[in-house]
Amino acid sequence: MDKNSLAHYESLPYRLEVHFDADDDCFVAEFPELLGCVAHGDTREEAIATLDAFKTEWLASALEEGATIPEPKSEPTHSGKVLLRMPRTLHERAVQVSKLENVSLNTYIVQAVTESVERIGVKQLHGLLDGLLQRVLGHVVPAESLQSILVQIGVRVHAVYGRKDKPLPADKQDQLTSETPSPSVGQLDA
Numbered sequence: 001m002d003k004n005s006l007a008h009y010e011s012l013p014y015r016l017e018v019h020f021d022a023d024d025d026c027f028v029a030e031f032p033e034l035l036g037c038v039a040h041g042d043t044r045e046e047a048i049a050t051l052d053a054f055k056t057e058w059l060a061s062a063l064e065e066g067a068t069i070p071e072p073k074s075e076p077t078h079s080g081k082v083l084l085r086m087p088r089t090l091h092e093r094a095v096q097v098s099k100l101e102n103v104s105l106n107t108y109i110v111q112a113v114t115e116s117v118e119r120i121g122v123k124q125l126h127g128l129l130d131g132l133l134q135r136v137l138g139h140v141v142p143a144e145s146l147q148s149i150l151v152q153i154g155v156r157v158h159a160v161y162g163r164k165d166k167p168l169p170a171d172k173q174d175q176l177t178s179e180t181p182s183p184s185v186g187q188l189d190a
Contacts, residue, residue, distance in 0.1 A: 009059045014072045033070045061132040
């Protein structure tokens with residue numbers, strides 16, 4: 001089997017994670033190695049079935065765009081502990097901000113790293129969706145139209161609201177077309 005074929009990537013054992021989101025009263029399924037490959041459903045089975053269908057489109061679009069598709073990881077390879085060195089002034093400012101946010105310095109740094117990693121994931125997701133829409137529609141979709149399409153199908157932009165699996169509330173839809181604000185630390189806990 002060709003290592004760069006859709007069949008190859010579909011056959012790989014990507015790690016599946018499913019959890020219940022009490023805020024949205026739905027199940028959320030995702031393949032963590034495939035950034036942005038997330039689906040939700042009323043039942044665990046529905047979320048997984050939707051995710052499996054979306055995985056094929058996600059992989060096909062990534063292959064067409066020439067994006068790097070990660071291989072699955074069998075076991076976590078990192079301990080979760082990091083020795084971090086930074087300038088004293090940055091350390092002091094981080095402590096001040098963590099106190100303002102009423103969280104520990106460790107929690108603040110984890111949330112800041114999470115925000116940065118997820119912002120990269122959103123950019124990759126936009127690229128994949130753009131490629132998918134180009135395949136379906138046969139032409140390039142302007143960025144503002146892509147945002148409008150995302151709003152119409154109920155996709156939330158993770159970097160704006162901190163959760164990529166929730167439908168976008170009607171009162172927040174206009175914010176997608178305006179400048180995207182950075183989420184506050186509290187929004188990442190939501």
